[in-house]
Amino acid sequence: MGYRTILVHCDASPRVAHRLAIAVELAKRHDAYLVGVHIQEPFEAPAMFDGTSAMGNFYSVFDETAKANLAAAKAAFAKAAKGAELTTEWRSEEGYVDSRLAVHARYADLMVLGQRDPGAPSAVPLDLPETMALSTGRPILVVPHIGAPAEPAKTVMLCWNASRESARAASDALPLLHAASKVIVLCVDARSSTYGHGAEPGADVAGWLVRHGVKVTVQRDVAADADVGNVILSRAADHDVDLIVMGLYGHSRLREMVLGGASRTLLASMTAPVFVSH
DSSP states (O other), X not given: OOOSEEEEEOOSOTTHHHHHHHHHHHHHHHTOEEEEEEEEOOOOOOTTXXXXXXXXXXXXXXXXXXXHHHHHHHHHHHHHHTXXXXXXXXXXXXXXXXXXXXXXXXXXXXXXXXXXXXXXXXXXXXXXXXXXXXXXXXXXXXXXXXXXXXXXOSEXXXXXXXXXXXXXXXXXXXXXXXXXXXXXXXXXXXXXXXXXXXXXXXXXXXXXXXXXXXXXXXXXXXXXXXXXXHHHHHHHHHTTOSEEEEEOOEEEETTEEEEOHHHHHHHHHOSSOEEEEO
C-alpha cells in the first residue's frame, strides 16, 4: 500500500521549497510519480479602470510578473527533484487555482500544499487546503509556512472522534501511519455510545490499526473550556508530533467555506504538517 501519484502545488513563494522537499521525500519513499502543478490566475482589469490606454500598461506588468512566477516555480520544482531518481512531470496552465488545481488532484493519490503565510503577499487563496480537501475527494498534506523536516514522520497523532470523516482520514493516511514509529490516537471529549465510540473510546480504531501493523497508543483528553483544536495542538507539542491526521468537517457552497472549529484552528496555527481528508 502506498501513494503512487503525488501532486505538489508550485507557486512562486520562497517557501515553496518546504513543501517540495516533503513531496520529493514522499515520492522517493513510495516510488511515486511526482507531478508539479503551477496555476496562473487570469488577468483582471482594476475595478476602477476607466477604459483609457493605461490598460496596456496594466497587462504588460501582469504578463511580466506571470512569466517570472512561472519560471521561479518551475525552477524550484526542477531543483527539488534533481538527483532524486524520480519520474516527474511538470504542468502549468492559466485559470483559477482553486478550480483548476482540483481537477489535477482528482488523478493523484495525495496532494501536497503549503499553508499560506498570512504575513506575505500571495495570490493563493488563504483557504486553499480546505477547498481542495472538500472538493477533490483526495487527501491533502498541508506543510506549515515555517517549514518542517522532510524525513518520514516518526510520531503521528490521529485525531479520532468515530465519525465518517475521521475514519476516511485514518484510511487515507494508512501508508504514513504504518511507517511511523508511534501513532497516538487522540480522543477529545469522547463519550461511549452505540453509534460512535465503543465502551472504551479509541480502542476500536486502535484494534483496527494494529491489524494493519501500526504501533498504537490511545490518549483520551478533555477540552473543558479550551477549543478542541487548541487541545490537539497542545498535545502535539507535548509528544513532539511530526504529523497530525484528522478528518475535515464542513462544506463549501458558493465559495463560502464552513468548517468545524478544530479544523479551522489547526489549519491556521499548525506547527507540524497536517494531513486532512474529507
